[in-house]
Amino acid sequence: MASHLTDEQLREAYLRAVAARRDPRRTACPTPDALLAAVRREGSEDRRLLVFDHAMGCADCRGDLELLRAIEASRRADVARSVESRQWRAPLYILLAASVVFLAALALWKRPQHAAPDDVFRGNGPAVVAIAPSADTTVAGGPLTFSWHAFPGARRYAVEILTAQGGVAAVRETTDTSATLGDLRFDPGDYTWWVRARLDGAEVRSSARRLRIGR
Amino acid sequence: MAGSPTACRSPLSAYFRPVSFPASDSVSTALEAVLARCVRMIRSVGARHGLSEADLDDVVQDVRIRLWRSCTTSEQIERLGTSYVYRAATTAALDLLRQRRARGAAVTESVDDHSDRIAASGGASDEADARDLEAQVLSAIEALPLARRTVVRMYLSGYEREEIADLLGWTEAKTRNLLYRGLDDLRARLNKTGITWPRT
Numbered sequence: 001m002a003s004h005l006t007d008e009q010l011r012e013a014y015l016r017a018v019a020a021r022r023d024p025r026r027t028a029c030p031t032p033d034a035l036l037a038a039v040r041r042e043g044s045e046d047r048r049l050l051v052f053d054h055a056m057g058c059a060d061c062r063g064d065l066e067l068l069r070a071i072e073a074s075r076r077a078d079v080a081r082s083v084e085s086r087q088w089r090a091p092l093y094i095l096l097a098a099s100v101v102f103l104a105a106l107a108l109w110k111r112p113q114h115a116a117p118d119d120v121f122r123g124n125g126p127a128v129v130a131i132a133p134s135a136d137t138t139v140a141g142g143p144l145t146f147s148w149h150a151f152p153g154a155r156r157y158a159v160e161i162l163t164a165q166g167g168v169a170a171v172r173e174t175t176d177t178s179a180t181l182g183d184l185r186f187d188p189g190d191y192t193w194w195v196r197a198r199l200d201g202a203e204v205r206s207s208a209r210r211l212r213i214g215r
Numbered sequence: 216m217a218g219s220p221t222a223c224r225s226p227l228s229a230y231f232r233p234v235s236f237p238a239s240d241s242v243s244t245a246l247e248a249v250l251a252r253c254v255r256m257i258r259s260v261g262a263r264h265g266l267s268e269a270d271l272d273d274v275v276q277d278v279r280i281r282l283w284r285s286c287t288t289s290e291q292i293e294r295l296g297t298s299y300v301y302r303a304a305t306t307a308a309l310d311l312l313r314q315r316r317a318r319g320a321a322v323t324e325s326v327d328d329h330s331d332r333i334a335a336s337g338g339a340s341d342e343a344d345a346r347d348l349e350a351q352v353l354s355a356i357e358a359l360p361l362a363r364r365t366v367v368r369m370y371l372s373g374y375e376r377e378e379i380a381d382l383l384g385w386t387e388a389k390t391r392n393l394l395y396r397g398l399d400d401l402r403a404r405l406n407k408t409g410i411t412w413p414r415t
Binding site for chain 1: 251252253255256257258259260261264265266267270271274297298301302304305308309311312313316319345348349350352353356361362364365368369371372373381382383384401405410411412413
């Protein structure tokens with residue numbers, strides 16, 4: 001009998017015990033629908049706990065659960081990404097409209113004067129300065145980290161990765177000056193990325209950088 | 216999410232569409248593109264916990280056929296969006312699991328089958344001790360209260376705290392609390408049988 005046991009040995013003993021006590025008839029196993037309901041957090045907590053408790057102690061059910069869990073977790077991640085993208089796009093239209101009005105008004109007001117050097121204009125004024133990845137870089141398909149210089153007055157930043165066709169592949173908002181997209185995987189290919197700085201009533205972005213994602 | 220499955224044929228008419236692969240190049244390309252996005256995500260989510268590639272392949276093939284039957288053009292497939300694909304994948308997975316159980320085969324490849332690795336780490340003379348240890352561990356776990364027991368089982372099965380919290384719909388703090396109490400409880404029960412832990 002082992003008198004000393006590390007956590008890893010405990011885990012191995014547990015997994016081995018679970019693997020050893022399989023029931024081919026699976027008479028005590030929850031149905032696939034019950035597994036799916038648990039994964040989707042449907043039903044009472046006690047019921048879900050019982051289902052998970054069984055599945056984690058039954059090698060067959062755990063395999064079934066993992067298949068359903070992987071699909072459901074992927075679906076939820078996809079929905080979250082879609083919502084995030086929409087949440088950013090909706091105020092963007094408002095911001096764009098507001099910035100057009102603002103710029104028009106500013107142009108009229110400042111017509112006889114020279115623009116102050118720190119005014120923020122999209123395209124002409126100071127821009128967010130991207131740092132990494134540098135332009136035309138080829139990176140591996142692993143977690144991607146983007147960084148840029150802080151922009152005065154910026155409340156939030158959004159790093160956007162666009163496909164070669166101009167579609168939004170990913171958007172990540174942050175208050176920081178870097179963002180790591182560790183949870184996303186991109187198809188190998190050509191992309192463009194930029195950073196938008198959201199200020200009070202305006203926004204400014206970096207120049208677009210090309211990025212190639214390899215295999 | 217762009218588009219909806221209503222762009223395609225109704226399920227009934229789709230059912231009667233004969234399958235005669237290969238589909239046209241443009242349909243195949245669109246179909247594989249929308250499938251690839253979802254499969255890559257599912258594989259990355261399930262990889263850490265030994266998601267069965269064979270099961271996933273079966274599901275993907277089923278979804279591929281469902282999509283091909285219900286959509287006749289690449290534009291229809293592109294309009295579907297990934298949400299439809301995930302729904303189809305869930306249905307296909309449920310069908311696969313139900314059929315497997317109906318057959319009574321129960322041939323799911325175990326995600327926990329570490330027996331080779333474990334056997335390699337110990338000698339044959341230790342086998343009886345190993346069996347005793349396994350029995351004690353299971354017995355001690357089964358004596359835990361349900362919530363702690365479930366969390367401990369998940370932890371020992373290789374799930375991270377964040378994953379456990381996500382699966383159970385709990386906060387990270389509640390999950391951590393129950394996990395630590397459960398592990399302490401488990402160690403205490405095993406200590407009573409003479410099993411101790413190295414001090415950390």
